[in-house]
Amino acid sequence: MDKWTQQLHDKLAEREVAPPDNLWADIEAALPTTSEANQKPRATFVSLRRWLVAASVALLIAGGGYLYWQTPTTEVPTSSNPQPTLSQAEPVEPIAPTESQPHREENHGDWLNDSSAAEIRVPVPVIRPSSPLMAQNSEAPVKDSLNEVIEPTSTELPASSVSELADNNTPIQQPSIEREINETIHQMEKEIALLSSTSHKDISVNLYASNGLSDMQRANGVRMADELAARYDFEKYLPHSTVRSRGAGPIYLYGYEERQKHHQPIAFGLSVSYPLSTKWLLSTGVTYTRLHSDFASIINGTSISQEQTLHYLGIPLNVQYRLFHLGGLNVYLSGGAEADYNIKARLESMGVTQHIDRDRWQFSIQGGVGLQYDILPQLGFYAEPGVKYYFDNGSRLHNFFKDKPTSFNLQVGLRLNIINNE
């Protein structure tokens, strides 16, 4: 600041002018009842995060619940899960097996010959004569065959009956039943395996959140403008060791400093993945990203702070390549590009909100490794650590994208397979 400008400053800087009368009454009337109003911006963001968590949990519960109830269930009845049985449908008479009776009790081996066996309630599968299994109908629906054909019951057997059973030479059908059950279970396992192997033909919806892995901070001196520096003969007035003339490098103003801190970006979004083949998937969707930066200009110990918040909506386009899967864990590579549009920009300077120009379109490329764990065949949880590069879009705004173009991030989300093309 030259002498004339400094004089102007000194003459008017501390000047006071009486404001209009009764202004305080208007100010007081405009004040909120509590001074806590200033906490709103932070509270809004906290509630946004809570909302996100709540939405994710709700989706997980809703999706999981839906899938649970929609997934065909195959339960092998047990004694603790009573089903309608012959013994319930018809009065059970003490079993006195005869050769004419088509149903037989299980051969429990030598332990039945023990005298204590009389006190034991033995679970006995009861077989209906008309059952498809008895008819060796392997085409019978799994559910029917399990729920209607094989029905466990408990029948208290007198010791004599037990010994009779042990001595009975009637061909025992139980191994056949077990074989049928095993075959049925085996068939179900094959169906589940088939379902898993064909899941690559499902379109999946991904709900995710992404976070950068680090903030970015910087503190700089304030460089004297060359035009201003040209007015001073530094060589003449300053010790030689401290002189950095115009030709030797920039001259920084004493007592001036600029600090900036870019908080890590926070993003969340919704995307849809479409399988291109058994190994490749294409995904796109919409992503919301929030950037927040703190700037401070320190002038002779006085700090002027600014907070900048930028909101972007982006469209990502990614491809994924499945590497391998191990149990319920899938490992894949992911890469692609994203275009982000700055929908809102806000600069708050010392508590006063200012309008600033929005950022230009921001393009970026990204890559990462993904780990997905399938909670259910149709629902997976995934995490994708990755790296992202933001291209310089030429705007004047200082933000995380500009000052840290290459950054590592972590994306976590839920992947829901909703449509089966089979």
Added chain:
Amino acid sequence: METERELLEAIREGDRAAMRRLYERYKGYAMAIGLRYIPNSDEMRDVLQDSFVKIITGISRFDYRGEGSLKSWVSRIVANRAIDYVKEHERLHFTEEMPDDVIAPEPDVGEVPPDVLDGMIGLLPANYRVVLNLFVFEQLSHREISQQLGISEQNSAMLFYRAKKMLQKMMTEYKNKQQRI
């Protein structure tokens, strides 16, 4: 006299009387700052009211850095609100023209009364006025001004140069007029 820290603590506890004391303490200072951006006192009334509402409601975010920092904060808020107002109500035209290289003697600031000087600043075109105020009274660098107004640093420096020359010309004319009387 109550320190800024004591005043701050009282306001943060919701003391309405302390809020009034803050207003009484800085109202004249704030009004003078605002009038250098918005010469019309009726328009300035609304800006000043809005500024003090923002100051009081946003005081929990103020980072106290010693005596005088509250005053600086008040001045920044008033200046920013005034700039917003000017942006909304006056045409801010920023050109990249190079300034005319007029070499003239710089008049003595001390010979012009403060209220007259304020009036002269008020007569400057809005873009000159804003840049001059930010540079001289808010003591921002041209880089900071360029960031705040969305213009280049060179443009900021050029606008300040022109504002200064125009102000000096008005001061010289005023001085000559006074000498003739």
